Amino acid sequence: MSLRDFIALSPLLIVATGALVLLLQLAFVRSHRAAFATFLLTLAAASVDGWIRLPAVEQATAVTTLLRVDRFSLFFCLLFFFTSAVCGGLGYRYLRARLTGNRGTSTTLSSCPSSSSCGEFYFFVLLATLGACTLVSSQHFASFFLALELISLSLYPLLAFPVPLAKWGAGRDVSNREAALSLESGIKYLITSALATALALFGIALMYAATGNLQFSSMDFSRGESALLIGGFALLLAGVAFKLSLVPFHVWTADVYEGAPTPVTAFIATLGKTALLAILLRLFSEFSVHILETSVAMISLLAVASMLGGNLLALRQRNVKRLLAYSAIAHMGYFLVVYLVIDRGIAREATIYYLVAYTVTTLCAFSAVSLIDDAALSDVSNPQVTTGDDRNPFQQSFYRGLFWRSPTLSLCLAAALLSLAGIPFTVGFIGKFYLITAALDGQLWGLLGALIVGSALGLFYYLRLLLTLVEAPPIASGQTAGVRVVVDQPHTSAEPAARNNPLLISRSGLGLLLLLTALLLIFGIYPQMLINGINAL
Template identity: 50%
Template sequence: MSAQELFSILPLLLISAGIVFLLLQVSFWRHHTGALITTLITLTATIISCFWVGASLPANNGSIQVTALLSIDYNALFFCLLILVTAIAVSILGYNYLKLRCDLNRNPDSYPEEFYILLLLSILGATTLVFSNHFASFFLSIELVSLALYPLLGFIVNGNLSSKKDQLNSLESAFKYLILSALSTALGLFGIALIYAASGAVDFGSIATRMQDLSQTSALFATGTTLLVISVAFKLSLVPFHIWTPDVFQGAPTPVTALIATVGKTAVIAFLLRFFNVLNLYQSPILIDLLSIAAIASMLIGNLLALMQSDVKRLLAYSSIGHIGYLIVAFIIGNSSFGTEAVIYYMVAYVITTLGAFAIIGLIADSAEAAQLGNGKTRNADETYHRDFYRGLLWRSPWLASCFALMLLSLAGIPLTIGFIGKFYVFSAGVEGKMWPLLAGVVIGSALGLFYYLRLLLTMVQRDAADVNNHTETLQITTSGQVLIASLSAALVLFGIFPQILINWINAL
């Protein structure tokens, strides 16, 4: 490996070094804030390294091949930056979440530092997946993400002040994800084996070269790619592979829910873009039809089921299913420059709004939990995340309610938000590709989404005396939480009013 190749994987090396350092730090010095600081330093240094690596990429092709496993290019570095920034937000949310629920005086074994080790491991897997150009690196990276998520989903058990019901729900979410993820992995491995049997190669470049002598209608190759796409569809929560999503989102700790809803999907979309572009799978009618059916089903079923939810986390879970359906509409024409631009822009919009929504409901739940613990009680999470708990939020905390309203309006695709520009990109991509059934799904799904987003907004502005009296505690949000929410809200409005800033950056990739 040359010095240039070694330098190009500097982001991965820094994350790995941060994990090792944090492991040693926790071995000798147990300190929650210290673990957070080490995590933030690691992520910040990795973000800086991404810019260094980007500046060193050759101008002729804009990519560096690191052995047969990894390929470093501008698109991958952009997705890597998006993942790292999201990880910083999740680590801050995790700190606020665990600080309330881990009482070392009552339970000396309740240490939260493991959360940050697992978080960095999942980020290492996600960033490696973004750079993957080989089925070996793909499988190892996606499994690293999954193996880190299993204990993270059940991390409420580590919070000894959490109620027994919350702990059981957390364990249930981890167990469901474990079982279904194992099934997804088995399908993916079988698909990879069939692709290897058909092409005799496992790196994407060699497969693409040998496909010139292999008809894409080959039953063996078509079956293998279909199984692989089905495996990936599970990670994206595309219908009908979405069944795990609402239960896992509801039972998991809210910071982990935000992680799996943003980082996991970003990494998988980045991998799919590379895989489809290198192998030119956009010319495969079987895969395009499969993705089209899944997209329409996700947009309609995701939004229809969201209408029936009273739990806000489950509502956002079904909402995310619908939004990934919108994203697939742009992805289907991703072989064009406009299609790739649409996918990246919508991915940024989805991450900002989804992360902001989960951050707000998580910090509100933390505030309610702190108020109850101050009274010597514990609150059932089912009550904290119920839609009625947000009744009158505008009058109890106008700032929080305004930020939450911005996130919901962006998810609904209302003008002057980044979500509107993202929806416009998706619609334009559908028109360019003349995908009229998919466009009909986008319109109907957006109309359904607008209803339940506005219903939640109406709940926040309602001021019924009896309901307000039931929730009289003051919402005390930590300073770090306020800065995080303000930053996400500012980005949402900035890229909604001045989208050309982000568009120019994407076009420069």
């Protein structure tokens, strides 16, 4: 490797170095805040490096036979850095809310012994980011597989990240419940993901046997559709479909999403999927899927099943995280449409735009959910409040009337929901517009039909959540007078008081959420900016 190669790989190297530094730092300084600072600093340095290098990269630089750095991969590295920073920021709020509890008790809890064990969170996030960046830069199945495993291996501990046990009243129940769910989600993902990885690896081996090479660009398809090739491709596809949670490989999704700490759910929903989708774009355009007639049928089947299955399964969900999980399944299904028209000019642009749209929207939705959860925790730690179904901050009933309590927060969540549903002037609509254009361009009538039916089904559950936000809060006195008036009145009991107070959201969390919402609207109202950027790649 020459110096040129090192320079080409510099964003990846920065992240790797940052991860190592963070690990060393944690051996000496167990401060949560310092760990977070190192994490942000690493990402900032890597982003600045990537940002500067992006216009300068004229053509692709192959770094050994394994990696290849070009504008495409740098662009996605930047997107992943952004994703990680957001998820890390959410994680910071998440961990802090659990470490310190509500503000009144923070002094007594700072000495909590378990509070020192959370710096590793950022280490794993950095590792996963490194994996994602390596994945989009890979041009060889060896690096592809290594990067995929790096992502998965750092996701396991994140999913089951030990929630510091709270030592006070009602909060302990919450903590225990969270810890159990999170452990369950981690183990579920570990077992199923291991199986999928094995399948994918076997698939790669079979394809190697059929084509005689592992580098994407020099695989030899001249021998046509042998059973080896088709079998290998099918197994690889199954492994990939598992990671993307496509129907029928989706069974793990809802449980894992529900159990994981919400920032990690956001992470797995965005980075865990977009990295793979981005590399698939490169993979498929190297050996155009249309070489394999069978694969078109397989992908179409997966797409239609995911679009319809995801949306149908989401219809009856009352848990917001599970709902978003099924909605993600449906969105992955929409996404596959683009891969079937990969040889068309619009496919690349559509893929990248939709990836950005999906990332921004999903991050926005999960940020809102995560911040609501954190705020609810400090509510719940209030010992006089009872527990119950509508006390669970992920149940839909918890969101009832939220708009009248915390308008800004709810508006952001509403914007995310509208974007997921694909209403104009949000980024999700432009994404959907691209998909419909791609489907029409490739004359995929069946898939277009499934897309339309799926979107119509999707409207129902997005809307139900949206309307839950604006429903009247469940108190008797709110029926006749405005909430503003009610708040001013003296309360007869503590319960309505708790229901009407705005959720306490930290300013930094709200700022993050507003930033995401702003991006969501800007890219929706003025998409040309992003389109120009994508076409320059």
